[in-house]
Amino acid sequence: MFTGIITGLGRITDVRALGNDASHGKRLTIATPAGYLGDVGLGDSIAINGACMTVTSFDAAQGTFTIDVSAESLDKTAGLTTLGPVNLEKALRANDRLGGHLVSGHVDGIGTVTVFEATGESWTLRIDVPPALARFLAYKGSITVNGVSLTVNRVTDHAGGCEISINLIPHTINNTALGGLQPGAAVNLEIDLIARYVERMLSAPAPTPS
Numbered sequence: 001m002f003t004g005i006i007t008g009l010g011r012i013t014d015v016r017a018l019g020n021d022a023s024h025g026k027r028l029t030i031a032t033p034a035g036y037l038g039d040v041g042l043g044d045s046i047a048i049n050g051a052c053m054t055v056t057s058f059d060a061a062q063g064t065f066t067i068d069v070s071a072e073s074l075d076k077t078a079g080l081t082t083l084g085p086v087n088l089e090k091a092l093r094a095n096d097r098l099g100g101h102l103v104s105g106h107v108d109g110i111g112t113v114t115v116f117e118a119t120g121e122s123w124t125l126r127i128d129v130p131p132a133l134a135r136f137l138a139y140k141g142s143i144t145v146n147g148v149s150l151t152v153n154r155v156t157d158h159a160g161g162c163e164i165s166i167n168l169i170p171h172t173i174n175n176t177a178l179g180g181l182q183p184g185a186a187v188n189l190e191i192d193l194i195a196r197y198v199e200r201m202l203s204a205p206a207p208t209p210s
Contacts, residue, residue, distance in 0.1 A: 001092045002047050004100035004142075004149020006176045008036045008088040010048070015081050018068060025070040026081055027056075032063045032088065040065065045091040045105070049177070050147030050188040051077050052091075052105025077107045078186035079146065085177040087147040100149025101142040102193045109133045111145070113185040114163060123168040125150075125178070127187060134162040136191040136199065144190035148176050 014029035030048065037060040040046070044055045046065075051073065058065035069080055079086070092098075111133075115126035127145065129137060134157065137143060141152050143164065150172075154165040173179040181187070 002052070002089050002103040002105050002147075003092055003096070003098055004103045004144045004147065005089065006087045006148055007090050008033050009175065009177060010036075010086050010088045012080075012083050012086055013064070015083065023071055025068060025074060027066055027068050028080065029064055029066050030086065030088075032065065034063060036088070037063060037065060040090070047087075047089040047091075047103075047105045047147050049077070049079050049086045050103075050105065050144050050190055051080065051107050076110075077188050078110050079188065085180060087177050089147055101144075103144050103147075103149065103190060104193060106190065107188045108191050109189050111187050111189045113181050113183050113187060115165075116181045116183060119167070121170060123173060123179075125166045125168055125181065126163055127166070127189070128163050129161045129189065131161040133189060133191055136195045137162060137164055138195075141195065142192045144188075146176075146178060146187050148172065148178060 011031045012028055013031050016027045018024045018027055037058050040055060040058055042055060045052050046055060053067040056066050056068050109130050109132060111127040111129050114128050115124060117124055137152055137155050139155055143150055143152055150166045152164050153167055156163045
């Protein structure tokens, strides 16, 4: 589990194929801030742009680690095969503060940035959300964008899903990789975990009396 509070800004420095065709995944090497891997062990979970991955090797002295990403995960996520900055979050510990919201690290869908512009001291981020996820989004509700826990300021429904509007404060811009987004960019989305369970409870058929 995660909280959507980014604990480090990493960088994908190398992407290598694990096989000769599209059925194989990729091995990523990720550079981290100094000291970031001091409490990381082999097999630990780290969310990369919101996708939970397993550390397959690491070099704490060099500040790098590797992950193996399956073809299925690559098909369901965005931005994991491109060299450049990524948001990192280590898995939640039992005594950690829950500063964001409950995040599983399982990407539910891919959105498309429609607007990213300065608004006063902050930035406005608008994202087009696919139809399958639109019903889970609400005004002042939570969503995870590339691993960052954010609050939805507006939801505009349309035939192809919905567009959400989010306000990003300078701290978020300076401490995550969201500042590099551009209109047209694909982003990983994870809906609120509680909303997922509420939808299931409301849609499941009532049990038949015995």
